[in-house]
Amino acid sequence: MSTILRPTFSRWGRSVYETDEDITLEEQQLSVWVDILPAYADAEIIVLHSKQVFGSKELQGLSSVRLVVTTTSGWEHMDVDYLKSKGIRCLRMPLIRRDAVVESILAMLLHHNRRQSQFLQDAHSGFWSRGSLHSILPHRIQDQRIAIVGLGVIGKRLVEVLHTLGGTVFGCDPNVDVQDLENVEAVEWIDIPTTCNVVLFACSHNDSSHMIVNSDWLMRCKEMVLINCARGKLIDFTAVMKALHAGQCSFLGLDVFPTEPFPHLNRISESPNIVFTPHSAGYHPRLAVQIRNGLLDVVQDWIDCSPLPFEL
Secondary structure (H helix, E strand, O other), X not given: OOOOXXXXXXXEOOOOOOOHHHHHHHHHHHOOOOEEOOOOOOOOEEEEOOOOOEOHHHHOOOOOOOEEEEOOOOOOOEOHHHHHHOOOEEEEOOHHHHHHHHHXXXXXXXXXXXXXXXXXXXXXXOOOHHHHHHHHOXXXXXXXXXXXXXXXXXXXXXXXXXXXXXXXXXXXOOOOOHHHOOOOEEOOHHHHHHHOOEEEEOOOOOOOOOOOEOHHHHOOOOOEEEEEOOOHHHEOHHHHHHHHHHOOEEEEEEOOOOOOOOOOHHHHHHOOOEEEOOOOOOOOOOHHHHXXXXXXHHHHHHHOOOOOOOEO
16 A cells, blocks of 8 residues: 555545535545545545446556445445456445345335235225235235345345244355355255245346346246345346236335336336335435444554455
């Protein structure tokens, strides 16, 4: 590092929910430790948000970059292999949003399980539906066999919470030895339709996971519950909408979409068994504070030459 005591620092954009006040407070705290450069400057430490791509093109003409940090859990917007080949370290910050994402997934699952849409419709119609519970059939997490696709920080937290609630949990992740984890049984992606009735996505998007939920896979399903708060291109949206009408899928919960803003939000009116949220699963009121604190910890660890948590 050329300026080990006071490295340079640049924000390459910010998320839509980060205000001018948030950025000012962040700069005030970090300025004790780093020299703050303008946005998109050539700095030793560069901070990204989820929509800011950073790879060979962005690195052209830059000579100072030593560490690239994304304030998100996912890192598909970073060309990690290329950056590391250039001696640049890469870091993500998954704990900031972990519990909010887990709660958002659970909210969708419980909304379906406890038949909230049906009860709301009945209430709007003035119908007291207690006498129909045997046909409406609200049920519990412990009545389900739940597959979690992706066993990283969020997936492992889901395992913990669902186990506490009595769920039978299966894990699918080619990069994790599921046998080493407690309270979860390994399952192959191809076997999920015949093994589980709920799929919760907590994985990244790459060539192997691109549209893994497609018409061929859905043809093997019956009344499957699909909840995706991970990456929009994991699911073939057209195929899954057809599967809803065909009975192969019984509920669809999406917080992420193949294109955003998603131009077909009105499709939610086609079925009471659909919940769409606007890529909001990770938001919570203290998010900006935790980003500031997290960046401060990263900078201090960097200056102290301490290990960097969640380095890629």
